[in-house]
Each structure stands twice: as C-alpha cells, then as structure tokens.
Amino acid sequence: MPELPEVETVRRGLQPVMEGARILNAEARRADLRFPFQPDFVARLQGQIVTGLGRRAKYLMADLASGDVLLMHLGMSGSFRVIKPDNEAAPGEFHYPRGKDSTHDHVLFRMSSGADIVFNDPRRFGYMKVIARNALDEEPLLRGLGPEPLGNEFDAAMLARSCAGKTTSLKASLLDQRVVAGLGNIYVCEALHRSHLSPRRIAATLATKKGEPTDHAKRLVGAIHTVLNDAIKAGGSSLRDHRQTSGELGYFQHSFKVYDREGETCKTPGCGGTVKRFTQNGRSTFWCPKCQK
Numbered sequence: 287m288p289e290l291p292e293v294e295t296v297r298r299g300l301q302p303v304m305e306g307a308r309i310l311n312a313e314a315r316r317a318d319l320r321f322p323f324q325p326d327f328v329a330r331l332q333g334q335i336v337t338g339l340g341r342r343a344k345y346l347m348a349d350l351a352s353g354d355v356l357l358m359h360l361g362m363s364g365s366f367r368v369i370k371p372d373n374e375a376a377p378g379e380f381h382y383p384r385g386k387d388s389t390h391d392h393v394l395f396r397m398s399s400g401a402d403i404v405f406n407d408p409r410r411f412g413y414m415k416v417i418a419r420n421a422l423d424e425e426p427l428l429r430g431l432g433p434e435p436l437g438n439e440f441d442a443a444m445l446a447r448s449c450a451g452k453t454t455s456l457k458a459s460l461l462d463q464r465v466v467a468g469l470g471n472i473y474v475c476e477a478l479h480r481s482h483l484s485p486r487r488i489a490a491t492l493a494t495k496k497g498e499p500t501d502h503a504k505r506l507v508g509a510i511h512t513v514l515n516d517a518i519k520a521g522g523s524s525l526r527d528h529r530q531t532s533g534e535l536g537y538f539q540h541s542f543k544v545y546d547r548e549g550e551t552c553k554t555p556g557c558g559g560t561v562k563r564f565t566q567n568g569r570s571t572f573w574c575p576k577c578q579k
Contacts, residue, residue, distance in 0.1 A: 287344075287360075287361070287362050287470060288344065288360045288364075288522070289344065289468065289469065289470035289471075289472060289473055289522075289523075290341075290343065290344060290435065290436075290468035290469065290470070290473070290514060291473070291514055291517035291518045291520075291522045291523070291538065292360075292522035292523065293341055293344050293345070293346060293360065293468075294341055294518050294522075295518060295521050295522045296346065296360070296365075296366055297339055297340070297341045297346055299366070299368065300339060300346070300366060300368070300403065301339050302399075303368055303370075303397055303399045303400075303401035303403065304336050304339050304348065304395075304397060304399070304401075304403065305336055305337075305338060305339045306335070306336065306337070306399075307335070307336055307397040307398045307399035307401075308333065308334065308335045308336075308397065308398040309331050309332065309333065309334050309335075309336065309395050309396070309397060309398075310333070310396045310397065310398055311332070311394075311395070311396040312327075312328045312331040312332050312393075312394070312395055312396075313328070313393065313394040313395075313396075314327055314328055314392070314393055315391065315392050315393065315394070316392055318410075319361070319392060319407060319410045319411075319412050319413045319414065320359075320361060320410060320411050320412060320413040321413045321415070323414070324415065324416060326416075327414070327415075327416060330350075330352070330354055330416045331350070331356065331395070331416065334350040334351055334352050334354070335350065335351040336348050336349065336350060336397075337349045337350065337351055342428060342431065342434070342467070343431050343434070343463065343467035343468040344359065344360070344467075344468055344470075345357055345358065345359055345427070345428070346358040346359075346360075349419070350416075353418060353419050353420070354416050354417065354418055354419065355416070355417050355418075355419050355422060356414065356415075356416055357414065357415045357416070357417055357425075357427065357428075358405075358412070358413075358414050359412055359413050359414075359427075360407075360412050361407060361409065361410070361411030361412030361413065362409045362411040362412075363407055363408050363409040363411065363412075364405060364406070364407040364411070364412030365405075365406050365407070366403055366404065366405055366406075367391075367403070367404045367406060368401050368402075368403055368404075369401065369402040369403075369404065370400060370401050371400055390406045390407055390408045390410075391404050391405070391406050392405055392406070392407055392410070393405040393414065415427070430463075430464050431463055431464070431467040432448070432462075432463060432464050432465050432466045432467045433466060433467065434466075434467055434468065435466050435467070435468055435469060435510050435511070435514060436511065436514055436515070440466065440507070441507060442499035442503040442504040442506075442507045443498070443499050443503075445465075445466070445492060445499065445503050445506065445507055446492050446493035446494075446497060446498060446499035446500070446503045447493070447497060448465045448466070449465070449489040449490060449492040449493055449503075450490060450492075450493035450497045451490055451493075452488070452489035452490050453488060453489075453490065454488075454489055455485060455486055455487065455488065455489065455566065455567075456478065456483060456484070456485060456486075456487040456488070456489045456491075456492070457474055457475075457478065457485035457486075457566055457567075457571060458489070458566070458567050459489035460474045460477075460478075461474055461567070461569075466510075469510070471545075471569050471570070471571075472523055472542075472545050473510075473513050473514060473517065475544055475545045475571060475572045475573065476509075476513045476542065476543055476544065476545055477506065477509040477510045477513045478506070478509075478573065478578060479543045479544045479554075479572075479573060479574060479577075479578060480509035480512065480513060480543065481502070481505040481506040481508070481509035482505070482554070482577050482578055482579065483502055483505070483506060483578055483579070484573065484575075484578045484579055485566060485571045485573050485578070486566075487502075487579075492506065516538065516541065517538040520538035520540075520541065521538070522538060523538040523539045523542075544561050544572040544573055544574060545572050546572065547561045547572060548561055548562065548563040548572060549561065552574040552576065552577060554574065554577045557574060557576055557577040558576070559574040559575065559576025559577055560574070560576075561573070561574055562574070562575055
C-alpha cells in the first residue's frame with residue numbers, strides 16, 4: 287500500500303492541474319470501488335472549483351468551493367494519470383510506459399486546466415468520498431489519526447508522550463496510525479535502522495519515568511524526518527504498483543538501507559552486520575541485529 291511519501295508525490299503531481307481549476311465533468315464508471323460511491327457523488331463534484339489540494343496521512347483531500355472536501359485513498363494499487371492535450375512529459379530515468387488498457391480506469395475528472403485526471407485501480411481497494419468540511423472531525427475514516435510526522439507538532443516530546451507506558455514493540459507503535467499518521471512498513475523499517483533502534487525494542491523506552499523524551503526518541507524523530515523527506519524527493523518507492531502522475535516510477539527503493547535487503551551486508555559504516563528478516567505483527571521486518579539495539 288502506498289505510504290506517506292508516495293501519496294505526497296501524487297499530490298504534488300496533481301496540484302498544478304487540479305488546484306484552482308474547475309471540475310467540468312466528473313465521471314464514476316462503476317458503482318463502487320472498495321466502498322460504494324455515494325448516490326450524489328458526481329453531482330457534488332460537477333462544476334466545483336478545487337480551491338486547495340492537501341494530504342492527511344495517506345489520504346488526498348481536495349477542498350471544493352462548495353465547502354465540501356473530496357477524500358481520496360489509493361488503496362493497494364490505485365494511481366492517478368494526468369492526460370494533457372499537448373502530449374505527455376518526456377520519460378525520465380525511471381520512466382516506464384503505462385498500459386493502454388482502460389479497463390481499470392474507474393473515475394475521471396475533466397478539469398478547466400485542460401487536463402483529464404484518471405483514477406486507475408486494478409484491485410479496487412481505493413475509495414473516494416465527498417464530505418462536508420465542517421463534518422471532517424467526525425468522519426470515521428479520519429477520526430483518531432495521530433499527528434503528521436512532517437508537521438510542526440510532531441517532535442520527540444510528542445512521540446515520547448504517545449509511547450510512554452506502552453509495552454508493545456517500537457515498530458508496532460510506529461505503525462499505529464493513532465500514534466503517528468502516514469507511516470507504513472517500509473519507512474518504519476528504514477527509520478528504525480537509521481536511528482539504530484531495534485524493531486523489537488519496547489516502545490516505552492522512548493520516554494523517561496517522568497515522560498520526557500530519551501535520546502532514542504530524539505534520534506528516531508530525526509530519522510523519520512530524514513527518511514520521509516528523502517523519499518519524497520525521490521518520488522516515493524516503486525515496488526509493485528506505485529507510479530507518479532507522469533507515469534514515472536519513484537526510485538527511493540534504490541536507497542533502502544534494510545528494507546527488502548535480507549542477507550545483504552548492513553550499510554551502516556563500520557557495522558559489518560547482515561540484514562535479517564522476521565515476521566512481526568503479520569508483516570516482514572528488516573533490520574540489522576548488530577547495530578540496531
């Protein structure tokens with residue numbers, strides 16, 4: 287499933303053609319994706335100006351002039367394709383042509399910017415929903431989400447408070463969207479490695495007995511910031527389905543330190559350990575037992 291850097295990359299790709307433009311025509315080509323479309327889904331989008339395009343955790347959020355918000359989730363295999371009347375952007379170093387099969391093109395927005403925006407989702411685990419902005423706080427899909435890891439409020443003190451007293455593993459706590467929103471398996475593995483912390487470490491060790499952040503918490507927050515920002519600059523990670531709106535693959539997977547590198551030598555200078563994999567909470571965890579404590 288696309289994580290925060292992939293969703294942020296998609297947002298930045300859509301922003302120039304979507305923000306400030308009017309939805310001239312909206313089309314839902316089937317009755318449902320992961321969930322059924324609302325009966326008035328198309329009607330609430332038709333003719334609306336997109337006043338802003340943001341992101342909350344792994345959700346894209348398009349603010350509409352009507353006061354509604356279009357909430358969009360990529361699911362497992364969802365992607366957006368931008369089609370312009372001139373021609374597509376020149377292929378980049380990691381560009382792979384998209385398939386021409388439109389069978390899985392499920393939603394289309396024709397924008398006054400001159401672009402058609404197509405949502406393609408072979409597995410149909412993605413979803414879209416129109417919500418009144420004044421009802422967002424009560425929206426079940428968003429309620430309970432923790433702080434944004436790249437937001438100003440997310441720091442070592444906040445992470446320590448969230449983990450204080452937790453007897454679960456550090457990795458499980460970081461994947462809990464109530465603790466921090468938007469992190470997934472890939473970037474948790476990478477951040478833990480860069481901060482030299484074991485995924486098996488008890489989460490409570492990020493806080494002192496007084497609830498103040500330990501050095502572990504400070505290192506981890508710095509590593510989370512670095513990993514996410516580096517991944518966004520690289521266009522995210524493409525392991526299976528992720529594509530940028532231009533059709534290019536993200537290439538942060540070429541910078542992985544531990545993820546999907548089982549049996550390879552640890553990249554920490556002077557470590558010399560070997561990357562291991564084990565199953566944790568039903569997911570593969572990659573780490574170096576020698577330098578992650």
